[in-house]
Amino acid sequence: MAAGVATWLPFARAAAVGWLPLAKKTMPKPPVDKKSRNDEILFVNVSGLRFQTWKNTLDRYPDTLLGSSEKEFFYNEDTQEYFFDRDPEMFRHILNFYRTGKLHYPRQECIQAFDEELAFYGIVPDIIGDCCMEEYRDRKKENQERLAEDTEAENATDTPLPPHSTSRERLWRAFENPHTSTMALVFYYVTGFFIAVSVIANVVETVPCRPPKGSKKDLPCGEKYTLAFFCMDTACVLIFTFEYLMRLFAAPSRCKFMRSVMSVIDVVAIMPYYIGLVMPENEDVSGAFVTLRVFRVFRIFKFSRHSQGLRILGYTLKSCASELGFLLFSLTMAIIIFATVMFYAEKGTKGTNFTSIPASFWYTIVTMTTLGYGDMVPNTIAGKIFGSICSLSGVLVIALPVPVIVSNFSRIYHQNQRADKMRAQQKVRLARIRLAKKGTTNAFLQYKEEGGFQGRGSDNALCLKNRSSFEHQHHHLLHCLEKTTNHEFTDELTFSEMCMTESVGYRTSRSTSISSQQGVATSCCPRRAKRRAIRLANSTVSVSRGSVQELDTLQVHKTSAGPQSSRSSLNARTEDLKLNCEDRDFTAAIISIPTPPANTPDESLPPSPAIPGILRNSRPTSFTHETVKISSL
């Protein structure tokens, strides 16, 4: 029942008095209304902006946050108001919904922010009023498309291959993304070159060359230098065939590949040659053979693998298929109408060109598209009148679908531009984030080294004071885990060194290990022995209590002041960031990863982009540790 009807309920109940004299039985007792019926004004404080409204207004929608008892959780006894720590600008719209019953979508707001606010207040987006629903839906669709593109771009091309891909997968990848390897790039350019050569050869062989001695007639070059052209053609076809077979072999799904447009074009491009080889040199079929040679021109479409612009044009035409279809249909209708009219108008004239209606089709088309060759001209007055109407209407009918096609093309083109730009920016972004995450939460290991476990008595206790209570508790937690599993946290370098030294036969007394999700085996490494620049691979702490999985990726990055090496290029910025024990000021970083990290030794960026980052610079330290942290809480 609509909330507004609640206002009329007392009225409907009162009108029930009209039934009383007719009643056969006694009326039931009415429900006792416990809560006070006095309407009161509620104060709602949203991030400092105070709103006041009648309680009744909020009660109109009892299945939302503000209309139900859920708002009591936000009640502040001291100030006698409901306090929400949310966006005050958005709240205005939410409150208007209660007041007017219609939810409006503010055009200048981000669609995701709006959705989040709605979700918080328990309002279903479906009740957005008709006035704003279209805009809301469009923006939402656009946003989802963009997100889909982004995730696609992330997952796509430039991610490194999984280590155990077959040669077939690698080959396919090389074909699809020529940038990944040099060989692929070379092959890409070679095929491009040969496509060009083939097309040019096709064109040139019809140009008239000087006739050979003793003959007057000009010969097309193709017939003069038959052998040369044949060799060139053979070479091109060999390359194309080889490429097609390679693609067919490498394709993950051969059926799907064979049905794809590019494969069809490939086949059509090389078939004429083979058919020509097979076909005998006899007069009857050579006509058909000549027709087949026309198909060689389709090789030019192979360029669309090389040119993104061509692909975009193709997509545009595909997406405008309905408009184009409509154009064609309306043109056909108009052509038939005008051709008929012109035919009958010109029927009487002697020696007229308009011999039949299909003959008039040519005139109509030429006139409607404003070509006006002038090979067919009306002579009668009626014919001229209808001819002019025909040309005027032609201009209109053709102009109509053009803007649609243009706007589609522009949209797709810009989308593509965006995708390319995004890919470039993504690389830079990833590098920066990686850098920032490096050396985060070595806090725990620092903590251990400074003897945090030994209690306050040690020298380094001073350094510990600057940590927040949060950090203390967090470290305590990690320590508990270490004790539970009887393993200790360490960093990647140490771990990899352990592996190496193990193989050399060098063991130390302490065994350390990385507890990771994969359950990597223990290895030996002294805890404080080595400090070199390494990256810790997914050392994760699964807090298995509770349903929330917060996986802390501890990543360590320590460099010494020496000629340290491998990370220096990436750490160029952090050269100046050093820690000092005295004024340590870093906070632990917990990066909540909603999904389990991949089992790769690489640092994988967590899929969710919601990592707020606060970089804190720290000052020089005696160890010359570089710690750049993200604190995300």
Place this chain on the structure above:
Amino acid sequence: MSGCARCCKHGLMKFALSVGKLVRGTLIKDNLDDDLELSVVCHRPEGLEQLEAQTNFSKKELQVLYRGFKNECPSGAVNEETFKQIYSQFFPHGDASTYAHYLFNSFDSSQNGSIKFEDFVTALSILLRGTTTEKLEWTFNLYDINRDGYINKEEMTNIVKAIYDMMGRFTYPALKTDTPKQHVDAFFQKMDKNRDGVVTLDEFILSCQEDENIMRSLQLFENVI
């Protein structure tokens, strides 16, 4: 014949006018303008003090009532269609439109096709805060569809049918076709004292006052607001 000629002339005039509009480019615009002018009509109730004097509600109650009313009908008046829709929402099982029609007529004291806030509040005041006599009078006016001072069998049958319509088809026990008629007969048996086939206001009030059930039920709805 002359009528035909006049008709043709009229048609020709209209055609000429529309060609003129076509030329001037104003062909479709006129209809919109007409529609816009009708919708903005506003009613305002009399002052709060007056209403307080006329009805049995306190100021606060009137304020609450008006706020709800104004929110639903910003223009200040309810027409019959809207009223039927609203009332039907309370009785989704059956068809409440007939009864809503009778109800609307009884609320619309000025019989002009719309209920203003004063009508609304006056009727509520009678139903919720009025004396039993007032309530019974109001009910009598509801039943007396043609406002002639008498309730005859036909009017009563209409009312009862309308009430049974609100029940819908799926009832237990199932509704039979003569259930309304039986109900009306029972009613007249009780109310029509002098057996003249119609019930007057006095007969009605008297009979109701004799019935304990009715008297008691009349008190039930006092705390609705």
